Structure formats: C-alpha cells, structure tokens
Amino acid sequence: MEKEKLTVDQVLSMDLPNIILYAAPVMISLVIIEWIISFRQNKDFYDGKDTIAATVIGLVNVGISAAIKIATFGIILFFYNLVPWSIPHTWWAYVLCLIWIDFWRYWAHRVAHENRFWWATHVTHHNSTKYNWSVSFRLGWTQHIKIIFFIPVALAGFNPVVFFICHQIEVLYQFWIHTEYIRKLPRPIEYIFTTPSHHRVHHAKNAKYLDKNYGSTFIFWDRIFGTFQPEEEQAEYGITTPVNSYNPVYLCFHEWIDIVKDIRxxxxxxxxxxxxxxxxxxxxxxxxxxxxxxxxxxxxxxxxxxx
CATH class of the missing domain: 1.10.287 (Helix Hairpins)
Incomplete structure (x- = not known):
C-alpha cells in the first residue's frame, strides 16, 4: 500500500500542541523563584541585565519560530514524502523518534562547537558568564538553519506530527539542566540522561571541560563517541573571548561579525x-x-x- 503524502496545510490543520508555549509561564516562574532564592542566599548566580538580555533573545526567538513555521514544516514534509516508507503513528513511535532526534541533536550540537560557521549560530547560548535557568532562553536567532541536521529524522519515516512533538520535548528538556542548585543525581540517571552536572561541564570554559558533553536529553552519546567529561572542578562559565555586552542583537551576531572581519x-x-x-x-x-x-x-x- 502506497504511503499517503501529507501537505503543510494538512499538518497545520491538525492543531499540534505547542508544548513550549504552554510551559513558558512555568519556566518564567521558576526563573523568578531561582533568582529570588539566589539573591537571598547571596549567591552570584544571576545578573539582572544578563537575565533581561536572555529573556529578550528568547522572546524574539519565539517570534522567529512562528514566522518560519510553514517553511520548517515544509522542509520536514518534503523529505518525509520523499521516501516510500513510514513508521506507524503509535506510542512506541514517539519513543523511537525521541531517541533518533536526540542522536542528531548530539551531532548538530557537536558540529556547532567544532566548526566556526555553525558555532556562530550557537555561541549566544554560551556567551553568558552566569549559569541559571534563564540561560536556557539564550538561543541564537540564526540557530534555525540547523533544521538541516534533522532531515534524517524525516527520511526515517516518522510522521511529522511525531517529529514536531518529540522535538518540542527535546527543547523543553534543556530548561531544567541549566542550574547550579541541582547537583549530582543518582548514578543510573547520571549514566543515561543529561543532567545539570553534565551540562555545567558543557557550559564551562575550563580547559579540561572544553568541547565536552554535547548530549541533549541522553548523555550516553557522549560516552559512546568519546566526548564525556564528569564534573570535577567548579565550572567557570562563558566563552574564552568575553563579549562584555548585554545588547541582545550583538549577543546574537558578534561571531558572524568577527567571521566577516577575519575573512576580509x-x-x-x-x-x-x-x-x-x-x-x-x-x-x-x-x-x-x-x-x-x-x-x-x-x-x-x-x-x-x-x-
């Protein structure tokens, strides 16, 4: 039986749940709570200007995502329709898709740290010297071009609905791991999933921590591909060449500017x-x-x- 091809209009008419939008009030509330607690405990985890910049960057990103929604759907649908096979829309398809997306998120993330062009799309997430839940909002405005890394998910035959829901879950997972307050978790969790401990290492500019722990939801990719580093010493956050700016536009484009200058x-x-x-x-x-x-x-x- 030939697979039924889908159109963008059909997918849009399915009224996909915007999980991230629903979760936004909870995330913002948690940021405020963490900020208040760190202030009362005299912890240097937050900087007001830095948090405002992160929030502006995040809000603009929401707008960009909405503006290019049809284009994003179109790319995934094109490649989904390109192959003659499909994976049934069942509960286990979500499990498989989550793992398959995470595999490609690992490689997209790794390339974004090991190739300067792609680093320019990702550096915004790292150019803060703080580490708190608001940092999860700092996603570069050009990071959307990384959709090309997820074409293999569509080619695998996962229903686009399954893809978009699983991708939202993956993005949402990133929020809770950006905190100093959650330390090491039980070993089985630390061995399988990416935790705050793993991700603190990833955000650090300490020499031993550079280019480590790319895992998005699962940390075992790093163990498999040799990029795992346990948290041992206190992380020093930020990038090796400080930006020293709170301007959201500059925070999103300073690396692109430097690339152009260096090429010239x-x-x-x-x-x-x-x-x-x-x-x-x-x-x-x-x-x-x-x-x-x-x-x-x-x-x-x-x-x-x-x-």
Whole structure:
C-alpha cells in the first residue's frame, strides 16, 4: 500500500500542541523563584541585565519560530514524502523518534562547537558568564538553519506530527539542566540522561571541560563517541573571548561579525576558509599559524632579494 503524502496545510490543520508555549509561564516562574532564592542566599548566580538580555533573545526567538513555521514544516514534509516508507503513528513511535532526534541533536550540537560557521549560530547560548535557568532562553536567532541536521529524522519515516512533538520535548528538556542548585543525581540517571552536572561541564570554559558533553536529553552519546567529561572542578562559565555586552542583537551576531572581519583580512582563500570553518577552540592557534606563515614568506623574499 502506497504511503499517503501529507501537505503543510494538512499538518497545520491538525492543531499540534505547542508544548513550549504552554510551559513558558512555568519556566518564567521558576526563573523568578531561582533568582529570588539566589539573591537571598547571596549567591552570584544571576545578573539582572544578563537575565533581561536572555529573556529578550528568547522572546524574539519565539517570534522567529512562528514566522518560519510553514517553511520548517515544509522542509520536514518534503523529505518525509520523499521516501516510500513510514513508521506507524503509535506510542512506541514517539519513543523511537525521541531517541533518533536526540542522536542528531548530539551531532548538530557537536558540529556547532567544532566548526566556526555553525558555532556562530550557537555561541549566544554560551556567551553568558552566569549559569541559571534563564540561560536556557539564550538561543541564537540564526540557530534555525540547523533544521538541516534533522532531515534524517524525516527520511526515517516518522510522521511529522511525531517529529514536531518529540522535538518540542527535546527543547523543553534543556530548561531544567541549566542550574547550579541541582547537583549530582543518582548514578543510573547520571549514566543515561543529561543532567545539570553534565551540562555545567558543557557550559564551562575550563580547559579540561572544553568541547565536552554535547548530549541533549541522553548523555550516553557522549560516552559512546568519546566526548564525556564528569564534573570535577567548579565550572567557570562563558566563552574564552568575553563579549562584555548585554545588547541582545550583538549577543546574537558578534561571531558572524568577527567571521566577516577575519575573512576580509585573510591573505589567501585557504586562510579565509579556515577563518570560516576552523574549530573555535583552535582559532587563535590557526590565526597565529597564518601570521607566522606570512612573516616567514616575507623573510624568505627579503632574503632572496638580498642575495
């Protein structure tokens, strides 16, 4: 029996539940509660300007998501309709889809840390020096292009409804792991799921913590692919080159601006390519290598002229 192809209008008419929208009042309330508790305990977990910036970034993101909703649905539907098979819309399909989405979220997240172009879509989430529930709102406005990483989920044959609900659950899961107040959890939980302890490591700029713990909902991907790091020392948050700004627009685009500047200042196509796609943690090393190469080239030319 041939699979029935779906259209964007059909999916939109299904009135999919907006889980994140329903959860928003709860999340905002928890942020306020955590903020008050940290203030009363004299903990330096919050900064007023930083939290306002995070909230503005989050609200604009909600608007962007709504504006491109049809385009996002269209991409997923196109690839779902492209394959002749489908996975039945059953309860276990949600379980499988959640795991399959999480697998691709791991790789999307990892690429976003190991490739400067994709890092520019993600750096907003890391450029705060604080770690609290409001940080979960800090999602770059260009991060929506990462939809291409989830095409394999559609190609697997998961019903688009299942995909969008599971994806919302994955995004919502990220909220609770951004806190200092929840420490280590029982070992079975810590071994399977991403916890606040794991994610504190991920947000840290400590040398031993860089580029670790990419897992979204499940931490076992990091254990499998060799990127797991347990929490051992207190994390120091932020990025290695501080932004020193609370401007939401700049927080979302400063890395793109730097990429353009570095490409313009490049002396060769090879250097320009490296400035756009080098691993961020190796960027300064690459810049210095190109500077040394240019310097050595000039010295050789001067030497040959003198001879």
């Amino acid at each position: 200042n490049s002396k060769s196509i090879k250097e320009a390519y490296a400035m756009a796609f080098t691993r961020p943690s190796k960027l300064e090393e690459r810049k210095n290598a190109f500077k040394d190469a240019v310097k050595n080239s000039r010295e050789r030319k001067l030497s040959s002229i003198n001879e």
